[in-house]
Amino acid sequence: MKRPLYYLLCAIACTSMVGATMPMAAIAEAIQPQATAEQRAQADATNSDTGKAEDGTNANAKADTAEDGTATSTGTSAVNTESANGPAATPGTAAATGTATTAPAPSLRAQTNGTPAAISTTSPTGYAHTATATQNGVTFTVSWNDAPAGTATTFHVTQANGSSQAKARMDVPTYWDGGGQESACDPSRPAWASYYSLGTTGHDFTFEFTASGTYRIHFYFMDNDRNDPQNDKGIYYLRTTAEVTVNDAARPSVTQIVNNAVARCRQQTDGSEYGMALWLHDWTLDQLEYNHSLNWCSAESGLTRHQGTCESYQRIYLS
Template structure:
């Protein structure tokens, strides 16, 4: 997936040489054929992020178990008469647990009816009532949402939508709504069905539950319910589960203490701090700053969002770039734009001896980033592109002099192209 690494470094070293006469575009063009062999693998791997790359606006404490956590919940309901496609229910199939520590196989869920819930939300249509009931759960324990129906048919079914998170400074979908687990309806039967979710940060979570009860093949028993919704809101206020904004602000405060305050040093510190917070989520479910900072898992969307929020809090201009089903950051350091890909920097690979591969995508030009993400060529050639990156002065290897160590190797490699 990351085989363009060596060629990128060669390009960085060669273009940083004072004696070099090869223009940037020529270097990129020369390197491109050798990177082409990995482009398909990169595109296949990155395409799994395509559903997230065009998401809406960017909006470390692990959830330790405590007994005195506080959570409050409210419920609202709404009816939408828009038609739905009547997706077949996964009758008899337990809903997968959508907790951070997810197992490869769906987790068995009890359908035993419970009473005495602290919170509930209902929605009614055509004489059928759907109810979502739940209790507050301590940190480290998933909340169970018990969904039931009254006066419905055997076709009654429900699904839980992707939770959204809001803490006053960060609003986002916690998970990727394109994943199959979030689109599946489950039969309610007479006992109902349980869904679970673990709330890992202080703030407000909103979860929509959708219901259907229709049977076009049996008009006499068709309840005609295609799109009915109710909403559960859970507010967490727990010192053991700090909010996303609190985590970000604490990180920036520590950054100011441990750096000289320059934009370069702060951007580098925050880059490294972000990589230490999470691992890439190969299940492709978790795609938010919330998941990256409190569940320590996330896709490229998480890396990009976390870094963007940190830079915003630090007062460093930045932008969002997408391409090849992937997303990364543009960062303005000392009035010069450069490209940063934290997802691809988050590696333990050591292909080239002493090379620090965790900074290979720190401070690239547009042309160099396009070697790894070919769609980016079309991005930076647009007239309205706002993040034109042509300068390598803030590249990690150029800035610390490491590029010179690779000059001879890169010159030899380019001579053989």
């Protein structure tokens, strides 16, 4: 029993002697796994690549510089090299060409929304008629072709050199035939006060001419954005006018229709004021149905479109 105890004490004493003569760093290195040594070799290689990047030869730095490019308001591609740490670099220098000595910080300007691009279109071609108006360098154009009476005529509205905020509306058409002049529709209806965005392709408005005579339509244009002064063209009230003359024997004017009715009235009554007034009253009621949309309000609409409001009945009777 004494001998095993003696051997154990000897082993402890030997271990203590070795620990005293061998540094702790050496002990740790001796017991370090092989995988750790391989990781250290990889770290050394990474440090070497980082040093190369600091010399301006790292491809990632070029990629970051290329991502800093933005398009200008005219649609031309340009590189924005201004960063948060300094002014824009001069074209042709190392910073402008993407070989900066350090990877550029993300550009603050590149992250903002640029001013909407100005719209520049040429005047529409292929139309028989055009009407234009110009203000502050912006041209507003209405174009249309002749169409048979009773079919919709399209008015193509465009703009040149305006902004993306540009819009237009078509006002109520007015009609006259040598007699009285009137609005064909009720101007208080929302349809005639609504503005539509023109964008880059313009907007189409339509109207159907149903009687011989002259129609005049005003088109209104605005291009302003008070919340964005750089995009505000300062146009709040620009007008151009389309005038269309209809001469179709199959679609007589309001005056012709009324004159024909009066001639029949004289033939079919005794000529008394009461008799003629009653005949014309009944004839008027037969010409149209009440327009529940409240849009049509004229003698033109009542006699040629056969619909109208109370104002239509009154205008027809007074004609």
